[in-house]
Amino acid sequence: MRIQISVTSWFKRFTDGIAEMEIEVSDGAAAVEAVLKTGIPLKEIGFVTVNDMKVDMDHLLHEGDRLRAYPTIIGG
Amino acid sequence: MNKCIGCFTCMLTCSGVNRQNHSLSKSAIRVKTSGGLQGKFISVVCLACRDERACAEACPSGALEKRPGGGVMLKPEKCIGCRKCESACIVSAVSYDENENKPIICKHCGVCTRFCPHDCLRMEDVTNDL
Amino acid sequence: MIYEGYIKVLYIDMTTGKIKIENRKDLCEYLGGVGVATKLLEETIRPDLDPLDENQPIVFAIGAASSIFPVITKTVAMFRSPLTGELGESYAGGRMALTMFLAGYDAMVIQGKAKKPSYLAITRNNVGFKDARAFWGMSSDEVGRVIRDREPGGGKRSIIRIGPAGENMVHYASVCVDTYRHFGRLGLGAVFGSKNLKAISIVGDRNLPIKNFKEYFKVYQDIYKKVTDTEIMAKYHDAGTPINIEPLNAAGGLPTKNLKQNVFEHGDKISGETFANQNLVRKMACTGCPVGCIHIGQFRREFDKGHEYEAVSVGYDYELIFALGSFLGIKTSDEVLQLIEPVEHLGMDAMSTGVVLGWATEAFAKKLITEEQTLVPLSFGNTANYIKAIEYIAAKKNEFYTALSEGVEKASDIYGGKDFAMAFSKNEMAGYHTGYGMILGSTVGARHSHLCNGGYSVDQSMKEFNKEKLVDAIFAEEKERCMLNSLVICLFARKVYDRTTILAALNSIGNNLTDEDLTAIGERIYKAKLRIKKALGYDQMSVRLPKRLFETPSYNGQLNEDTAYELIAMYNQKIEEFMAK
Numbered sequence: 111m112r113i114q115i116s117v118t119s120w121f122k123r124f125t126d127g128i129a130e131m132e133i134e135v136s137d138g139a140a141a142v143e144a145v146l147k148t149g150i151p152l153k154e155i156g157f158v159t160v161n162d163m164k165v166d167m168d169h170l171l172h173e174g175d176r177l178r179a180y181p182t183i184i185g186g
Numbered sequence: 187m188n189k190c191i192g193c194f195t196c197m198l199t200c201s202g203v204n205r206q207n208h209s210l211s212k213s214a215i216r217v218k219t220s221g222g223l224q225g226k227f228i229s230v231v232c233l234a235c236r237d238e239r240a241c242a243e244a245c246p247s248g249a250l251e252k253r254p255g256g257g258v259m260l261k262p263e264k265c266i267g268c269r270k271c272e273s274a275c276i277v278s279a280v281s282y283d284e285n286e287n288k289p290i291i292c293k294h295c296g297v298c299t300r301f302c303p304h305d306c307l308r309m310e311d312v313t314n315d316l
Numbered sequence: 317m318i319y320e321g322y323i324k325v326l327y328i329d330m331t332t333g334k335i336k337i338e339n340r341k342d343l344c345e346y347l348g349g350v351g352v353a354t355k356l357l358e359e360t361i362r363p364d365l366d367p368l369d370e371n372q373p374i375v376f377a378i379g380a381a382s383s384i385f386p387v388i389t390k391t392v393a394m395f396r397s398p399l400t401g402e403l404g405e406s407y408a409g410g411r412m413a414l415t416m417f418l419a420g421y422d423a424m425v426i427q428g429k430a431k432k433p434s435y436l437a438i439t440r441n442n443v444g445f446k447d448a449r450a451f452w453g454m455s456s457d458e459v460g461r462v463i464r465d466r467e468p469g470g471g472k473r474s475i476i477r478i479g480p481a482g483e484n485m486v487h488y489a490s491v492c493v494d495t496y497r498h499f500g501r502l503g504l505g506a507v508f509g510s511k512n513l514k515a516i517s518i519v520g521d522r523n524l525p526i527k528n529f530k531e532y533f534k535v536y537q538d539i540y541k542k543v544t545d546t547e548i549m550a551k552y553h554d555a556g557t558p559i560n561i562e563p564l565n566a567a568g569g570l571p572t573k574n575l576k577q578n579v580f581e582h583g584d585k586i587s588g589e590t591f592a593n594q595n596l597v598r599k600m601a602c603t604g605c606p607v608g609c610i611h612i613g614q615f616r617r618e619f620d621k622g623h624e625y626e627a628v629s630v631g632y633d634y635e636l637i638f639a640l641g642s643f644l645g646i647k648t649s650d651e652v653l654q655l656i657e658p659v660e661h662l663g664m665d666a667m668s669t670g671v672v673l674g675w676a677t678e679a680f681a682k683k684l685i686t687e688e689q690t691l692v693p694l695s696f697g698n699t700a701n702y703i704k705a706i707e708y709i710a711a712k713k714n715e716f717y718t719a720l721s722e723g724v725e726k727a728s729d730i731y732g733g734k735d736f737a738m739a740f741s742k743n744e745m746a747g748y749h750t751g752y753g754m755i756l757g758s759t760v761g762a763r764h765s766h767l768c769n770g771g772y773s774v775d776q777s778m779k780e781f782n783k784e785k786l787v788d789a790i791f792a793e794e795k796e797r798c799m800l801n802s803l804v805i806c807l808f809a810r811k812v813y814d815r816t817t818i819l820a821a822l823n824s825i826g827n828n829l830t831d832e833d834l835t836a837i838g839e840r841i842y843k844a845k846l847r848i849k850k851a852l853g854y855d856q857m858s859v860r861l862p863k864r865l866f867e868t869p870s871y872n873g874q875l876n877e878d879t880a881y882e883l884i885a886m887y888n889q890k891i892e893e894f895m896a897k
Contacts, residue, residue: 118562119589120551154547156563156776164567180563183748183776184551185634186767186807191608193601194414195386195540202533208318208384208524209418210472218471223495223600224629285523303544303606 111137111173113144120181124150135171142167144177156182190227190306192217196298203297205283205290212283214292215307229307232257232279232292236315241291244274250291255312260291317422318380318825319527323352326421326443328436330511331370331428333445343423347829348379349804350405351841352423353394358844360425363851367396367404367503368485368510370429376416377423379803383414385536385821386543387809389602391416391493392801397502397763398487399668399723400742402852403845404502405763409602409806410494411474418472418520426511435477435515437467440522448514455479455661456492459515469519477515478505479663481710485509486721488668488744492660496600496610496631500665501765502743527826535824539817544606548811552609553599557634558588560747561642569750569871572642573696574674575738575864578749578871580642591632591649598629602806609808615650630656638747639670644677645696658703662710668723671744673705675724679733689716735863740764741854748772749865751872752781756883757790759859760891762845767807769793775872783879787886791894798845799838839894846895856888 116130125131125148135144141158145167157164159178160171171177197213205212215231234256242250242258249265250258267287272280281290299307317324323343327336346352353375360373375394382388391412397404416424419440426436430445433452437444451459456479463475474494482489482505489505490498499505508514526532543549551559564570565583572580584590595613602610614629630653640646640655659666677694679685687693691708692701708717719727724744728737738745740758746766748754757771758764766772769790778786797807805813813821815831822829829837866877 118559120554120559151547157567159566178566180566181551181559183560183563183569183750183772184808185557185560185748185772186770191599191601191610192603193605193608194603195606198384198604199536202526202529202536206526206529208526209522210414211521211523216471301540301606304608 111135111139111171113171113174114176115144115148116176116178117148117150118178118180121148121150121154121179124148124154139171140167141165141169141171141177144171145179148179150179154181156180187227187229187306189304190217190229191304192219192223192227193303195301195303196229196307199301200298204293204295211281212290214279214281214290215298216281230277230279231298232294233277234294234312236312240274240276241271241280244270246270252316253294254314254316256315257294258291259293260289262288265289317420318384318417318524323348323422324420325356325423325425326438328424328426328443329428330426330430330434330445330513335443345837346841346844347799347802347837348382348422349377349390349802350392350394350798351802351837351844353377353392353405354841354844354848356423356425357394358848360427361396361848361851363853367398367401368506370511371427372396372507372510374426374504374507374511375423376426377804378413378416379805380827381803381821381825383417383604384532384825385604386540387605387607387806387812388803389413389605389806390801390804392804393491393499393504395502395504395507396852398485398506399503400764402854403763403849404504404507406499406501406504407767407801407804408476408491408493408497408499409605410497411603412476412493412518413804414603415472415474415518415520418522418524419518420522426513428511430512433512433514435463435517436513438516438518439469440520451514452483453480456663457495457661460492460495463515463517467517467519469517469521472519472521474518474520475515476518478508478513479661479710481662481664481721482506482509483514484710484712484721486664486710486712487723487726488665488672490663490665492663496612497602498665501667502763503665505663528824531824535820539812539821540606542812542817543809546812549607549809552808553607555588555592556609556611558591558611558632558637560634561587561637562589564748564750564871565642567871568869569748570642571638571738571745571747571749573645574643574678574736575745575749575868576678576736578868580645582647583642585648586637586641586646586652588634591637595632595649595653605806607808613649613653615653617654628653628657630660632656635747636666639667643670643674643747644702646699646702647697651699654699655702655706658706662706664706664710665744667746668744669706669709671738672709672720672724672727673702675728675733675737676705676720678736679728679731682733684732685716689714734860737862738864739862741859746772748775749868749870750775751870752875752880752883753778753786753790754870755861755865755875755880756786756887759861759884760790760856760887761794762842762849767797769797770807781872783883783886787883787890790887791890795835795838795842798841799834802837802841843895846891856884856891859884
């Protein structure tokens, strides 16, 4: 199945400058599988949203879902 | 130099490598602000003058020898600490080591460029002018 | 002192104009930085006197490896906080640590009060007590400029100073260090003001040969490589901490409009990306830091009719965008910068200022206070009126603004609205409504700051909420940071400076500490801090949390008040056992 992925600006350094992409994942794949395909190291991921809802990385995806990856929060 | 963030790593490593000293004052390169921190950063460093070297010309004891490609080399045993090279350098790239009583002369070793985290400084290949 | 077996302390008496130097061997077991400062504070603090009494001390300290390794750039200040009445601890970068190091002082203790406004000019062989009468009333920016012209040592100099808010002893007045860095939190600026101390200039130009160059430089290079090659630090340089706006807003952790909301509808207009695209004009670094996280933003201001414009540059960071942005409902990056500017020039903590104004805005809407008191109507998003209110706080314009100048706890004591007065133990909240970690961490943290133990970070990384694990994590981090801050490493680099790296650095300069020593040092410091807090009358169990924290959902969903208090009690139990050991 195909899903939409968008990433925030910081992640573009891992995705050849691409902020939005459509990728193929196996049916019933979890969010983590889709994220791994973007090339973003998992430790860089703070959390992801699917269709604008914050979800865990083992959340199961459906055809046409919109996944967005956010970086970890930084500070002192 | 517009990319300079003023971290002074070039100065700290120059002092460290060339003078084995933690002091900023021993560095042959100096990063300064023009007009406080709101002004621009500028670097003051030996321009490696070719053909004619004002500092060497001013030296009365022959302690500054022409370096192939530009600039000079200090022969400390010949230096009498008169500070004439310091005033002869019109870009103020020669500073003075008050503890050693010798000028601080850039060796063009490139350590500052190796430790510039934002690529403001670089080394250039030059031909021998001597 | 590096290579020496003692800590060199400079005591300055503002009343008599005399100084004293002590080489303290006994302080070495506190390593440096916050350890040494805590001990010196414990020796000189006066629990019986008001925080702004002239007999209270100001302590500054640098660490055992300050400035000679990358990103070990900070100076710690300790004092009795006029905001909380208890432990005051604040950190600043800039050039101060390097200049103290090369002037030859590990710590400074300033006591007494000058008869007239004064500034100190500190060099390696002199301390000058100088006239600052004509500087009184100047903005922190302006006074920096005049001292720059008067004092020698450009390039090897640090100038730290207060603005009018510090002179007027606003309880969260800040001290500006080298234009773009600050001792921001807990009111060090007011303590300066109480001593008639406008500024300190420090020149560091000492000759200091490296003892074991080969060993030292090998470790230096390893750390430098780690700092410049890894993604960990690149993020701080890239868009910087404002990168947080986007994830916090998406996850519902961005305190907005006095935390009535956890998501800001205009979040994208004040995101790190927006600032970078529209306002960012420059990045800078503290001395010895190859990262360069200081972000300078610019906005254009019309100062007169007839197309008279000026470009105004101010530093920005995540916390400022939260406090003077989302928390006040400010909708554009330009307007956030417009609010940062007066806060900067008047010399106040941006976080406290924003949080206090957020409370005032809601209290005004709820008619707890009137326009007669606020002088201008306050409403979320109204930048022009907030600028006026900021000026009124700094000037203590009337009774109401005097109350605001003492913090949100004090103001809500008088006017009500405690449930939405967003402070932890009297210290205004930071910009992370992330969950129990943040609430517990800020409440129990020695100085009630999110920086004491990084509770927001635990909220983010903890897979499943577990009370014991959370309490343990906060406790462990609090102790670890006591050790890190004794060095004084910039906390942004805490992942670079793991124990192995710290030991390699210390060992290369002849300080042969072990891993166990570091643990012991952290614990020793934390105990000393807790002793001071106790002496100042602090009681963990009497802390009340604002109800708003449990009304507005967080990054980790809805939070429960009872759970928060239970966590505080568990932590309290833990430190009681710790102190009894």
